[in-house]
Amino acid sequence: MVNYLIAMLVTVGIYAVLALGLNVTWGMAGIANLGLAGFMAVGAYTTALVTKTFGFSIAAGMCLAVFASAALGILVSVGTLRLRGDYLAIVTLGFAEIVRLIASNETWLTNGTDGIAGISGPWRGQLSPVQFNWVYLGVTAALLAVSLLVCQLLARAPYGRVLRAIRDDETLVSVAGKSTFRFKLQAMAIGAGIMGLGGAMYAHYISYISPDVFRSLISLYIFLALTVGGTGNNYGALFGSLVLIALLEGSRFVFATVPAINAVQLAAAREMLIGLGLLLVLRFAPEGLIPERPKIFTRAATDITPRN
Amino acid sequence: MSILAVEGLIAGYTASDMVLKGVDFRVEEGEIVGVFGPNGAGKSTLLKAIAGLIKPRQGSIRTGGEDIGGRHPTEIAKRGVVFVPQEANVFNAMSVEENLEIGAFLHSGDRSRIIGKMLSRFPELQAKRKAKARSLSGGQRQVLAMAMALIVEPHLMLLDEPSAGLSPIASERLLDVVHEINRHGVTVVLVEQNVRAALRIATRGYIFVDGRNSVEGSAHELASDPDVRRKFLGH
Amino acid sequence: MAGLEIVQSLINGVVYGTLLTLPAMGLTIIYAVLRFPSFAVAAHATVGAFAGYVANAVFGMPLLLAFAAGFLVSGLVGVLSDEAALKPLRGRGPLTVAIASIALTIVLENVLRFAFGNELRGYDVPLQRDWMISGIRIGPQQVVNLVVSVVLMLAIFAFFKFTRAGKAMRAVADNPMLASIRGVDPNMVRRFANFFGMALAGLGGMLIALDTSVNPLVGFRIMLPIFAAAIVGGMGSVPGAVVGGLTIGIAEQMSLLVIPPIYRTAVSFGVIMIVLTIRPAGFFGERGN
Numbered sequence: 001m002v003n004y005l006i007a008m009l010v011t012v013g014i015y016a017v018l019a020l021g022l023n024v025t026w027g028m029a030g031i032a033n034l035g036l037a038g039f040m041a042v043g044a045y046t047t048a049l050v051t052k053t054f055g056f057s058i059a060a061g062m063c064l065a066v067f068a069s070a071a072l073g074i075l076v077s078v079g080t081l082r083l084r085g086d087y088l089a090i091v092t093l094g095f096a097e098i099v100r101l102i103a104s105n106e107t108w109l110t111n112g113t114d115g116i117a118g119i120s121g122p123w124r125g126q127l128s129p130v131q132f133n134w135v136y137l138g139v140t141a142a143l144l145a146v147s148l149l150v151c152q153l154l155a156r157a158p159y160g161r162v163l164r165a166i167r168d169d170e171t172l173v174s175v176a177g178k179s180t181f182r183f184k185l186q187a188m189a190i191g192a193g194i195m196g197l198g199g200a201m202y203a204h205y206i207s208y209i210s211p212d213v214f215r216s217l218i219s220l221y222i223f224l225a226l227t228v229g230g231t232g233n234n235y236g237a238l239f240g241s242l243v244l245i246a247l248l249e250g251s252r253f254v255f256a257t258v259p260a261i262n263a264v265q266l267a268a269a270r271e272m273l274i275g276l277g278l279l280l281v282l283r284f285a286p287e288g289l290i291p292e293r294p295k296i297f298t299r300a301a302t303d304i305t306p307r308n
Numbered sequence: 309m310s311i312l313a314v315e316g317l318i319a320g321y322t323a324s325d326m327v328l329k330g331v332d333f334r335v336e337e338g339e340i341v342g343v344f345g346p347n348g349a350g351k352s353t354l355l356k357a358i359a360g361l362i363k364p365r366q367g368s369i370r371t372g373g374e375d376i377g378g379r380h381p382t383e384i385a386k387r388g389v390v391f392v393p394q395e396a397n398v399f400n401a402m403s404v405e406e407n408l409e410i411g412a413f414l415h416s417g418d419r420s421r422i423i424g425k426m427l428s429r430f431p432e433l434q435a436k437r438k439a440k441a442r443s444l445s446g447g448q449r450q451v452l453a454m455a456m457a458l459i460v461e462p463h464l465m466l467l468d469e470p471s472a473g474l475s476p477i478a479s480e481r482l483l484d485v486v487h488e489i490n491r492h493g494v495t496v497v498l499v500e501q502n503v504r505a506a507l508r509i510a511t512r513g514y515i516f517v518d519g520r521n522s523v524e525g526s527a528h529e530l531a532s533d534p535d536v537r538r539k540f541l542g543h
Numbered sequence: 544m545a546g547l548e549i550v551q552s553l554i555n556g557v558v559y560g561t562l563l564t565l566p567a568m569g570l571t572i573i574y575a576v577l578r579f580p581s582f583a584v585a586a587h588a589t590v591g592a593f594a595g596y597v598a599n600a601v602f603g604m605p606l607l608l609a610f611a612a613g614f615l616v617s618g619l620v621g622v623l624s625d626e627a628a629l630k631p632l633r634g635r636g637p638l639t640v641a642i643a644s645i646a647l648t649i650v651l652e653n654v655l656r657f658a659f660g661n662e663l664r665g666y667d668v669p670l671q672r673d674w675m676i677s678g679i680r681i682g683p684q685q686v687v688n689l690v691v692s693v694v695l696m697l698a699i700f701a702f703f704k705f706t707r708a709g710k711a712m713r714a715v716a717d718n719p720m721l722a723s724i725r726g727v728d729p730n731m732v733r734r735f736a737n738f739f740g741m742a743l744a745g746l747g748g749m750l751i752a753l754d755t756s757v758n759p760l761v762g763f764r765i766m767l768p769i770f771a772a773a774i775v776g777g778m779g780s781v782p783g784a785v786v787g788g789l790t791i792g793i794a795e796q797m798s799l800l801v802i803p804p805i806y807r808t809a810v811s812f813g814v815i816m817i818v819l820t821i822r823p824a825g826f827f828g829e830r831g832n
Binding site: 030032034079080082083085086087089090091093094095097098101104105217220223224262264265267268269271272274275276278279282283286 | 628631632637639641646647648654660770803809819820823
Binding site: 359360361380381382384385386390391393396397398399400401402406409410411413414456457460 | 707710711713714716717718720721722723724725726727728
């Protein structure tokens with residue numbers, strides 16, 4: 001039981017890192033990056049490959065994972081960031097699907113749909129499973145703390161204020177003479193890098209990855225976590241991940257008690273719950289449980305201002 | 309009974325910022341009432357509030373004895389009060405004829421007949437009936453915007469700076485069209501920057517300052533008021 | 544021989560592209576009137592495929608009635624789900640609504656998965672042998688699908704060009720504020736656009752399922768090509784959706800001559816990237832940034 005709880009806490013930590021990454025792009029800069037699953041996959045596969053094939057250390061693998069995802073973040077957005085936000089949403093979603101396609105088909109590199117097994121974990125060989133869980137909880141806590149620190153510094157710095165200003169009124173910022181493009185590109189790179197870190201953390205914990213893990217559904221999970229916690233707020237990302245895991249795990253037990261429900265229906269009901277959860281939170285608690293900060297500008301004005 | 313009576317109107321775009329801070333405004337049947345004043349005085353906002361695009365915070369907007377404040381724009385249009393905005397007042401991607409068809413959307417009678425009538429009344433539109441509205445000249449676009457509003461045979465037309473951006477000649481011509489519309493029995497409220505030209509056709513006028521009506525008088529009184537002459541007529 | 548292969552791919556591309564055109568038109572109509580990209584077209588394509596399946600394989604209706612069922616049911620689900628889930632979020636910006644539309648897609652898709660399971664199902668249609676015309680293979684079902692799509696496409700053009708409701712929709716897409724002061728109720732038009740858009744997505748989903756199979760992922764699999772078609776043609780432009788659908792359909796089928804079939808979805812992605820780089824507003828788009 002304790003072991004299960006630790007495992008859940010590790011998962012919360014990994015989701016929280018992913019949510020922090022999403023918070024940089026969506027929460028702070030207002031960029032709808034739907035490619036989370038893709039960046040996570042790139043991070044996971046990068047570290048799995050370099051540690052397994054080239055014998056890199058886990059730390060080096062994780063660093064490379066962050067860089068690879070960040071680089072792809074730049075590549076994906078460089079053509080589309082200048083365009084409207086909704087196009088970027090579609091392009092990033094497509095990117096995630098293509099990463100999955102590549103992972104499924106380039107067997108020489110990724111071992112295809114069979115996935116990569118036996119990814120190393122810190123001192124996994126020398127420890128009992130319970131001890132390993134404790135150690136990895138520590139690793140997760142440390143990496144989460146570092147990510148949180150980076151995000152907090154980012155949010156407090158003038159840089160963070162520019163990002164939020166871009167989110168709230170991009171034209172205003174560009175009129176003020178700032179290059180919104182450069183800021184958004186950086187936000188995408190940082191966000192994607194953190195998402196890649198989350199993927200790497202996942203790979204070294206579970207020790208097995210396959211394309212199926214990185215379905216776009218996971219992006220929606222993280223959107224739910226971030227929205228529940230409070231979009232724009234780093235601590236909200238943490239808290240929201242806790243709520244998300246509680247919901248996912250709780251529903252697993254609750255739905256399983258329903259008689260005559262089969263495995264497919266169980267999975268369907270849980271996914272439904274996540275979708276429904278996001279819709280309900282967006283509608284009834286859009287600020288989340290920990291709102292970003294008191295709003296200075298009301299957004300209500302957009303309701304009556306005619307569009308051009 | 310006045311065709312339009314606005315009393316103590318307070319309204320704005322956001323909850324905190326009231327552009328109109330207490331407006332009393334009255335229009336009698338058959339008039340052309342000019343509304344003048346500096347930018348930000350609330351002239352356009354007044355028209356939008358009457359047309360139902362902004363909900364009044366306080367005060368009343370009555371037409372034919374009925375309070376229409378806060379009603380849906382379509383409801384207000386059905387009561388014969390039509391608004392022609394200053395910008396984006398035609399459907400750019402649609403032809404002149406299709407614009408008029410949308411204008412006739414609320415008309416219950418023979419639509420193609422009334423559209424034909426409108427086209428023959430404005431020959432410059434007749435010549436361009438298949439052309440997309442975005443290809444029209446500034447003056448033609450204003451005429452189309454007004455024609456679209458006239459199709460429902462309104463009692464009261466609210467015009468927001470119809471001559472904005474037009475050359476002096478086109479602007480004079482357009483105000484002649486407004487005058488002509490008025491002679492056909494439509495009461496007009498005319499917001500204008502070009503006070504001199506507007507006073508030529510207006511029967512009465514209001515000067516707005518900072519969200520309130522400050523001066524009111526007949527066109528003649530306003531034209532001879534030294535303060536108005538200095539501020540708006542340039543001598 | 545190579546020449547024949549190219550002609551065959553071209554024909555397959557045109558057939559597939561015409562199928563894509565219907566949901567792409569649905570997406571673009573909803574975008575033009577409601578101003579957000581609705582990912583829920585994917586879910587409604589699946590809803591249409593299943594509605595047609597129930598009508599045809601469960602209740603034994605002929606295919607033509609099943610088309611009508613797919614069209615109507617997905618249209619109705621479109622209006623109801625929008626009223627319940629997305630409409631309350633409209634004041635909060637197009638991106639928020641777009642994300643909510645993904646959540647809605649997950650909900651609808653899983654309702655179907657819950658009810659029908661993951662297995663692949665087929666319509667109750669007699670198996671017909673493909674025709675061979677001087678070395679070119681054409682399936683009778685492909686021809687039916689092509690005819691249905693083209694007829695519907697023409698009907699949609701006529702609808703927007705000649706009917707009062709169609710013109711009202713164009714007016715709201717053009718200038719919602721002006722439309723409302725001229726007496727066109729934007730809410731009514733939005734409902735109509737939703738019905739119409741999702742009904743087209745549903746019918747498109749059903750036609751594609753006829754070609755492949757009915758399962759909860761029908762819509763999700765064609766999501767990227769649908770969006771690619773709409774973006775390439777210019778979001779919000781109905782003729783654009785037709786050109787975009789054909790472009791994506793042909794590009795995808797032709798690419799199969801040189802790349803493994805598994806990467807066909809990647810073609811849509813590639814075409815989006817290329818077109819957005821060269822012509823950000825798409826072929827027929829008016830609003831770039």
